[in-house]
Amino acid sequence: MDFVSSSAGETGRVIVAEANPVTAGALSWLLREQGYAVTTVANRGELFAALARSVPDLILIDDDILEPDGSVLGRLRSDDRWHDVRVIVTAPWSAIEEGSGDLLWGADDCVSEPFRVPELLGRVRTQLRASGQLRAARAALRDTSTELQRARDDAVSNRRLVDMLHEITGELSPSEIYRLLARRVAETLEISHCTVVLARADDSFGTVAAAYEDSTAQDVTVQLDEYPEIRAALDTGRSVLVEDASTHPLYAGVRASSAREGRIIEAHSAATIPFSIDRVRSGVLFLRTERSQRNLTTDDVAFCEVVVRAAVAAIRRAQALETTRAENRRLEALATTDPLTRVLNRRALLDRLNTEVDRARRYESSLTLLLLDLDHFKQINDTAGHLAGDTVLRQIGELLEEAIRKVDIVARYGGEEFVVLLPETLSDGAVAFAERLRERIAAQSFDVGAGRAVNLTVSIGIATFPSPLVASTEDLFARADEALYRAKSAGRNQVQT
DSSP states (O other), X not given: OOOBOOTTOOOOEEEEEOSOHHHHHHHHHHHHHTTOXXXXXXXXXXXXXXHHHOOOSEEEEETTTSOTTSHHXXXXXXXXXXXXXXXXXXXXXXXXXXXXHHHTTTOSEEEEESOOHHHHHHHHHHHHHHHHHXXXXXXXXXXXXXXXXXXXXXXXXXXXXXXXXXXXXXXXXXXXXXXXXXXHHHHHHTOSEEEXXXXXXXXXXXXXXEETTOGGGTTOEEEGGGOHHHHHHHHHSSXXXXXXXXXOGXXXXXXXXXXXXXXXXXXXXXXXXXXXXXXXXXXXXXXXXXXXXXXXXXXXXXXXXXXXXXXXXXXXXXXXXXXXXXXXXXXXXXXXXXXXXXXXXXXXXXXXXXXXXXXXXXXXXXXXXXXXXXXXXXXXXXXXXXXXXXXXXXXXXXXXXXXXXXXXXEEEEETTXXXXXXXXXXXXXXXXXXXXXXXXXXXXXXXXXXXXXXXXXXXXXXXXXXXXXXXXHHHHHHHXXXXXXXXXXXXXXXXXX
């Protein structure tokens, strides 16, 4: 079946993978009413055929279609075409509660059956919002890379200037580039005054970004009306050359005021080259000679225009590089963070865990894993609603982040289970820390809105690497899970190793 958009306007593309035709029809109708483009499939073969035709934003998949070994979700996550597609698993609550580890392997969220419409739509909106943010981040990264390549191409075409401006091609900040520009231009043209002034056409004052003649003049404010050549260059957007200040029309007002005050005009010649970094930042390169020095010429202006273009390209390149780094950081956060609790997600946890186990093995140190499960969490969902349950999960994530050291790691393992990794921590220290966590959670009231609060307890299983029966990442998880099971069986609200 092809994607169909509702008249309300497409806001997301969803595949509903549901073997029961009645349930599939109901979900399809509900999602289309919300403006989503929906494809329904009844089995794994139809699912991957639909994915091959068009990549969706979200897959809503019933647990009956999942392979017991997680191969369906494993195939999704291992294929670059579908790696970023958000996945919500639908299943009876008993299946979620008893086997959330297997059920949620590689999935982004889970919804219990029978469905509560507000909860279902809320979780769909959350995952589609995360999908949109990920797409926007990737698009911004592509645009930034294109701009960066364009800046590099400009640098190649201006290869003649590399010898003079080779310092600028490094990873310098804009302020460092301004200072370098003023110094190198002044030294090359053998003039005593070369200044970079930041200002826009409608400004009354400008700010000195760099001055060759006075290195302490940075961030000094100047009144633009006192510099007619700067004002003219900003207003017209073109370079201005005053070969002789004693006769040039731009200096008529300066000459008149100097005559009235009995002052001598020190400037002999001046040139101003405007530039624009972006919509907000612009300015001029201002050159001046005094009465005992030579006239500036059109060749000097032409030279400075080329140099300024190279400097502007360098500043934009620096900005593009910084934007690329920022987008990479944001993209990585989207890919590794649980959208509800804002701690690491399960996939990121497994990557970090392998790294920490390798480090502990290499340096012969210890690593302890705490597996936490909120006791009777289903009662919160049943009595206060799933949105209240989500609020509690967010607060638990915040509490854990506040309680750990900088070197420790917090992740949401699935459902109401969390993991805390404690590098270089032996079992005794981990037990003491876990007991403090357990007591802190038991003592806290969790706000669920509308003036309501709930209390809950937590059971914690602990395993340490290396130790008897723990020689690998898999062993570490298995022993922690066994300890958690003992804590649950013994009455909950306790720590077991």
